[in-house]
Amino acid sequence: MNHSPVDGAVREPVEERLRAALAARANAVGPADLRPLRPPSGALRAHRLSLRGTVVGLLALAAVAALVLLTLRDSGTRPSEPARPPRPTFSTPSPVPGSASPTPVASPSSPESDPP
Template structure:
């Protein structure tokens, strides 16, 4: 069974029961159950300001630490360039050996023959 409230929306029975229970609880609370209104004390205000100052100080310290860390490590690192295939430093060897005979190289430790 849906009820049509004044605003034209349709409410479910569960919602109606919840609204009725909340209204009954609100009507059960009277001025005797409420505590007197007092302005906040200076100690509470000082503690809030102290906590706020501590949080701001810690955030500033973290920002400085992050700035130093990024400065020392060169900021954001760039990706490495793509790899290139290895290239020989000298021309590629031919599969056919050359017909010229190699010249002998004198070794520095061998004594030279006497030509007499």
């Protein structure tokens, strides 16, 4: 096998031939072969913007459709909540044992507190 060391690496004959062919091709291209640079045209940019708007619109429409379908499907499977509780709830006060104290009796009015 014919190996030629380059920078400490050993190259195979196939790699050597590919490198030589690519170098010859690169050297064959000159400035006259290249087309002049031109700024992008406005038509291409407008096309990209309209395409982007179309894609965003379609994605929004798909999201709304999915939301509607999920809402309609879920509403049929669950019973609706009652408007008010089915039974009234009453709380009865329970007497506290040992707190039986007499109710205060209104004292007779004194002469100083009576209006004249």
